[in-house]
Amino acid sequence: MNLNLKNKNALVCGATGGIGKASALALAEEGVNVTLVARNEDKLKSVLEELDQNQNQSHTYLVADFSNPSELENKIKEATQSKAYHILLNNTGGPPGGKISEAKTQEFLAAFNQHLICNHILVQTLLPGMKERGYGRVINVISTSVKQPLDGLGVSNTIRGAVANWSKTLANELGEFGITVNNILPGATATGRLTEIIKNKANKTGKTEEEVTQAMQSAIPAKRFGQPEELANVVTFLASEAAGYINGINVPVDGGRTKSL
Numbered sequence: 001m002n003l004n005l006k007n008k009n010a011l012v013c014g015a016t017g018g019i020g021k022a023s024a025l026a027l028a029e030e031g032v033n034v035t036l037v038a039r040n041e042d043k044l045k046s047v048l049e050e051l052d053q054n055q056n057q058s059h060t061y062l063v064a065d066f067s068n069p070s071e072l073e074n075k076i077k078e079a080t081q082s083k084a085y086h087i088l089l090n091n092t093g094g095p096p097g098g099k100i101s102e103a104k105t106q107e108f109l110a111a112f113n114q115h116l117i118c119n120h121i122l123v124q125t126l127l128p129g130m131k132e133r134g135y136g137r138v139i140n141v142i143s144t145s146v147k148q149p150l151d152g153l154g155v156s157n158t159i160r161g162a163v164a165n166w167s168k169t170l171a172n173e174l175g176e177f178g179i180t181v182n183n184i185l186p187g188a189t190a191t192g193r194l195t196e197i198i199k200n201k202a203n204k205t206g207k208t209e210e211e212v213t214q215a216m217q218s219a220i221p222a223k224r225f226g227q228p229e230e231l232a233n234v235v236t237f238l239a240s241e242a243a244g245y246i247n248g249i250n251v252p253v254d255g256g257r258t259k260s261l
């Protein structure tokens, strides 16, 4: 299959760990010029060195904190003055866990800003370049909670639904410009985020981390956690020319865990 990704430019957010990092590595291997985005500059520099350059790809990074949308907006506007992007991976750290009945209003606002508002700023800033090229791939890393809310992730469940509906509405508007907008819904994926979730569950329930891990894995038809590279494969396909007629969908990558279609 010809993915035809060589010489495309991608802005990959949350690129210093987990799904974002694996996606940056996978896109670079297909010849994409990658701009990494995250908060930790040392980690950004280290991932930058790992990106494939065998096809003369040119990679760079941008330090940005998604808890500060106006700062992100300034930085991304500056970055797009010298470069237009074909691919945007909207991805950042997940909101902290907890029961929705106990969540503070400020937690919803913070998660809404970090996820929906930052995604929106990025799309609006990159949109003129995508329209000009007649090629755009907006890929949002959300969660299977879009289809089936997850216990103990009240704020996250709520904000993920908003992002999914924002995304579907955009897909309807932007399809005619050669731009697709799709969502990846990771199941339990072996990243720093999952390690934290397991630790918290173990603390709250008095079970060992191993017991929590086993219980989580036994609820997944595949009987194992996903690997970030398995998510990155889907990101790469959705970013490609080969996926040009896929628009406005949710792709669960969860080993079959979600019980709904």
Ligand SMILES: NC(=O)c1ccc[n+]([C@@H]2O[C@H](COP(=O)([O-])OP(=O)(O)OC[C@H]3O[C@@H](n4cnc5c(N)ncnc54)[C@H](OP(=O)(O)O)[C@@H]3O)[C@@H](O)[C@H]2O)c1
Pocket (backbone or CB within 6 Å): 013, 014, 015, 016, 017, 018, 019, 020, 021, 037, 038, 039, 040, 041, 043, 064, 065, 066, 067, 091, 092, 093, 094, 095, 114, 141, 142, 143, 144, 185, 186, 187, 188, 189, 190, 191, 192, 193, 194
């Ligand atoms: N792993 C799972 O099992 C799973 C399941 C369902 C959904 N998800 C969702 O998928 C997304 C990615 O998950 P992951 O497991 O890959 O997470 P991860 O391993 O924790 O990586 C998160 C990435 O986002 C960056 N980041 C975090 N907070 C940020 C902020 N305020 N501003 C800018 N960048 C920030 C981190 O880099 P810096 O620290 O350098 O900024 C890191 O590169 C999250 O929304 C997560 O909730 C994950």
